[in-house]
Amino acid sequence: MPTHSESDAAIAEILSAHAHLEGPLLPMLHALQEAFGFVPAEAHEPLCKAVKITRAELKGVLSFYHDFRDHPAGKHVLKICRAEACQSVGGTAFAEDLLAKLGLEWHGTSPDGKLTVEPVYCLGMCACAPAVMLDEKLIGRADTARVEKAIAKVSA
16 A cells, blocks of 8 residues: 555656646546546545646546546446346346345445446447446346356456
């Protein structure tokens, strides 16, 4: 784990490296998340100053884009589609059943740190709904058994 001064230096370096871009906010956020695994709270103030926005505006951006996190995710990330096409073929019941079996809530991470579950609003697999994505692997026509098997495979 980096020290506070190492984190501050890394944040300053990331912001400086992207400051020349037109519209640097999203590239800065992506770079921070790449470096830390999430967008650390200590980056908020320098980021706001760098791009001349308020903390409220930054919070709006961070909450709008679901891929930005305020804490580290688990080793594996399971994204479950919540869009209408998936809902229309039982996606809501499927998601509720899967979350219950995993013992997690939305945005939750397993106690062992191996799995984080996140909602997403379309994976582009509408014809194969319901859909999930485990890490970078798409699973169409998902059901609880198939997803649990995929999780077990990556967690082994």
